[in-house]
Amino acid sequence: MTAALEVSHLRKSFGGMAVTQDVSLTVQPGERRLIIGPNGAGKTTLFNQIAGDIASDSGSIRIFGEDVTHLPVRRRAHLGMGRTYQVITLFPRDTLAHNVVLGILGTDRRRFQPLRALVSERALHQQALAVLDTVGLADRAEQLAGEISYGEQRRVEIAVAMAQSPRLLLLDEPLAGLSKDERTIVCALIADIPRETTIVMIEHDMDSALAFAEQISLLHYGQLIVEGDREMVVADPRTQEVYLGV
Numbered sequence: 001m002t003a004a005l006e007v008s009h010l011r012k013s014f015g016g017m018a019v020t021q022d023v024s025l026t027v028q029p030g031e032r033r034l035i036i037g038p039n040g041a042g043k044t045t046l047f048n049q050i051a052g053d054i055a056s057d058s059g060s061i062r063i064f065g066e067d068v069t070h071l072p073v074r075r076r077a078h079l080g081m082g083r084t085y086q087v088i089t090l091f092p093r094d095t096l097a098h099n100v101v102l103g104i105l106g107t108d109r110r111r112f113q114p115l116r117a118l119v120s121e122r123a124l125h126q127q128a129l130a131v132l133d134t135v136g137l138a139d140r141a142e143q144l145a146g147e148i149s150y151g152e153q154r155r156v157e158i159a160v161a162m163a164q165s166p167r168l169l170l171l172d173e174p175l176a177g178l179s180k181d182e183r184t185i186v187c188a189l190i191a192d193i194p195r196e197t198t199i200v201m202i203e204h205d206m207d208s209a210l211a212f213a214e215q216i217s218l219l220h221y222g223q224l225i226v227e228g229d230r231e232m233v234v235a236d237p238r239t240q241e242v243y244l245g246v
């Protein structure tokens, strides 16, 4: 079976500091993979390399068999890669509906055809309402993004990423900063994503994401040091020592 994501010997240094070091990782289609590790382990840098937000020093990245190592973010998105960011990226002074429209246009060809975009503005708005409806926020469509709760903003971001029907979705700490109740809602939203979408998720707080994780990779000082199914990784003494600090 062709892997959904195949990362081979990936490296990145910033100013001589090695942040990811020879990272290799394979994620199968439909898999739910959790990437954990202490602060500064290199998790977000690895995501930025996979998504194309930063160039890698060496190594390669394939999604569904296609070598995307040197492709820009937009081309990777067209091949089915979607992502959310650790820091919320919605425009706070813009309405939810308009934020969703911008998200949809991010990978949509209509973005490059202004005349047709005008014609389809109404259709886009309807599409945005449908996207917001998937996360129970259609009735808040005309509210400013900055006026809704942090957990609701997270839901909108995930809905926008899903609106592009990604085959591979990268979620960077989607539970960070959420209250217990908000975490429950966002976890349920992620659990409902169909298996056609493979998910790789970074989460600093392992407990919050444990139910999601089928396979876990532990990153420490830029290296994957433990990898396997949930029970195995949690029980591994290196996880206990490095990550849980016991």
Ligand SMILES: Nc1ncnc2c1ncn2[C@@H]1O[C@H](COP(=O)(O)OP(=O)(O)OP(=O)(O)O)[C@@H](O)[C@H]1O
Pocket (backbone or CB within 6 Å): 014, 019, 037, 038, 039, 040, 041, 042, 043, 044, 045, 046, 086, 204
């Ligand atoms: N653009 C950059 N320039 C210089 N250093 C960077 C850059 N991006 C990340 N780093 C450094 O690389 C290291 C790893 O950062 P990264 O954000 O990837 O870690 P992380 O595992 O995601 O951490 P956290 O759990 O705190 O989000 C840190 O020491 C960080 O300061």
